[in-house]
Amino acid sequence: MPEAPDLVHEQGLHHQLSAGQMTMVAVGGSIGTGLLLGSAAALEIAGPSVILSYLVAAFIAYTVAMALGELASVHPAAGSFGVYGELYLNPYLGFLCRAGYWASIAFSIGAELTASATYMSYWLPAVPGVVWVFLFSALLVLVNLRSVLAFGRFEFWFAMIKFSTIVAFILAGTALLVSGRVAPQYTAQGGFLPKGPIAPLLAVFFAIYAFGGVEMLAVTTGESRSSEDIPRAARLTFFLLAGLYLAAIIVLVGVMPWNHAGVSESPFVSVLRLAKVPAAAYLMNFVVLTAALSGANAKLYVASRLLFSMGRTGWAPASLGKLNASGSPRLALLVSSYGIVTALIIENWAPKQAFLYIMGAAFSGLILSWVVSLAAHVSFRWRLAPHQLAALPMRSPLGMWGSVLGCILAAIAVLHTLFATRINAVGGLVFFAALTIAYLLLKRRRQAS
Numbered sequence: 374m375p376e377a378p379d380l381v382h383e384q385g386l387h388h389q390l391s392a393g394q395m396t397m398v399a400v401g402g403s404i405g406t407g408l409l410l411g412s413a414a415a416l417e418i419a420g421p422s423v424i425l426s427y428l429v430a431a432f433i434a435y436t437v438a439m440a441l442g443e444l445a446s447v448h449p450a451a452g453s454f455g456v457y458g459e460l461y462l463n464p465y466l467g468f469l470c471r472a473g474y475w476a477s478i479a480f481s482i483g484a485e486l487t488a489s490a491t492y493m494s495y496w497l498p499a500v501p502g503v504v505w506v507f508l509f510s511a512l513l514v515l516v517n518l519r520s521v522l523a524f525g526r527f528e529f530w531f532a533m534i535k536f537s538t539i540v541a542f543i544l545a546g547t548a549l550l551v552s553g554r555v556a557p558q559y560t561a562q563g564g565f566l567p568k569g570p571i572a573p574l575l576a577v578f579f580a581i582y583a584f585g586g587v588e589m590l591a592v593t594t595g596e597s598r599s600s601e602d603i604p605r606a607a608r609l610t611f612f613l614l615a616g617l618y619l620a621a622i623i624v625l626v627g628v629m630p631w632n633h634a635g636v637s638e639s640p641f642v643s644v645l646r647l648a649k650v651p652a653a654a655y656l657m658n659f660v661v662l663t664a665a666l667s668g669a670n671a672k673l674y675v676a677s678r679l680l681f682s683m684g685r686t687g688w689a690p691a692s693l694g695k696l697n698a699s700g701s702p703r704l705a706l707l708v709s710s711y712g713i714v715t716a717l718i719i720e721n722w723a724p725k726q727a728f729l730y731i732m733g734a735a736f737s738g739l740i741l742s743w744v745v746s747l748a749a750h751v752s753f754r755w756r757l758a759p760h761q762l763a764a765l766p767m768r769s770p771l772g773m774w775g776s777v778l779g780c781i782l783a784a785i786a787v788l789h790t791l792f793a794t795r796i797n798a799v800g801g802l803v804f805f806a807a808l809t810i811a812y813l814l815l816k817r818r819r820q821a822s
Contacts, residue, residue, distance in 0.1 A: 420631040442607025451594075483715055736797075
């Protein structure tokens with residue numbers, strides 16, 4: 374097996390994250406508006422058969438989680454899927470994956486904080502949203518400037534709030550169904566496939582968006598307490614997310630008529646209201662607020678580590694590879710905060726279409742990391758001799774062919790996202806063209822030095 378070149382360049386990072394903390398960073402980055410608010414859009418497209426959409430998305434996410442877990446157990450690195458792309462595919466894909474993911478996730482931090490300001494206006498409408506964005510930004514930057522152990526503890530409990538709330542939602546919805554207070558809606562409004570057999574496939578892309586974040590686990594392995602924690606964290610991350618999402622969607626579809634979803638409020642609020650949970654709207658607003666802030670916190674951590682990795686390997690200025698006394702890449706962290714300012718400017722002063730163009734490009738960058746990770750895993754497995762395969766600390770149960778199938782499905786998701794609308798197509802193609810130009814310029818500079 375080849376030695377990972379980035380590993381020797383990541384010295385200075387503190388290896389303090391436990392398996393549970395690595396898991397909750399990925400969970401924190403994953404659970405967000407994709408499930409809490411985006412489920413309404415998926416329901417409208419597919420009806421009760423949206424359950425099948427989430428099963429397909431869970432399978433793709435499983436191939437990604439297991440492939441990255443296997444690769445990370447051999448090459449734990451903050452550069453993660455960028456390292457694997459460069460090592461097992463080629464430098465261009467490694468750069469495209471790492472830089473594209475960094476740009477995408479850094480911008481989505483701004484989107485999460487802008488959303489947080491909107492949620493705060495529910496309680497304090499007189500306070501300008503800009504104030505909340507700056508306050509929350511300062512809080513998250515301060516948290517990320519501390520040691521990775523302090524960050525891990527903070528994100529663990531932060532993510533636990535929304536995790537626990539969704540578990541409570543599942544229990545409340547199950548109680549409504551089991552007690553007979555609500556008639557099951559699985560076939561009540563036009564059958565299980567009211568929009569036809571193709572509808573679940575159309576809704577898969579919303580379901581994949583909900584699972585986006587499972588790849589963050591690979592970035593945390595660069596600061597894992599022990600390489601032995603990585604296989605456990607990879608399995609725990611997937612099964613925690615899949616169990617939570619599938620149970621939530623099954624309960625949601627059973628309790629709420631699909632043709633009422635998203636009419637006036639989040640479907641999760643509707644179910645809590647049916648269960649007569651006091652102040653359901655207030656509670657759900659608190660949950661989506663913590664979901665957005667926890668997601669932004671995890672994404673800021675991941676973005677800073679990827680930029681740090683690029684700084685250490687010549688794909689970004691070397692100053693971005695410097696660490697402070699706590700082991701945090703301070704400058705990389707501050708530069709990764711660009712999305713906060715960008716999202717704020719675009720949301721308040723640019724044409725509304727501009728925000729949609731950038732979000733379309735950002736989603737393509739996120740899913741590209743899945744495609745590259747799976748392709749790198751196929752190449753990795755192809756090179757292994759039988760005795761090397763037997764010696765792996767973790768092996769994906771689906772093997773190489775599971776990653777081939779996952780890669781094809783994820784690639785379809787990228788293409789669908791790019792060409793679903795003109796906005797996505799223009800935004801995504803301009804985004805990848807800009808990254809390609811940056812790669813060619815940086816490659817020339819690296820060769821000269």
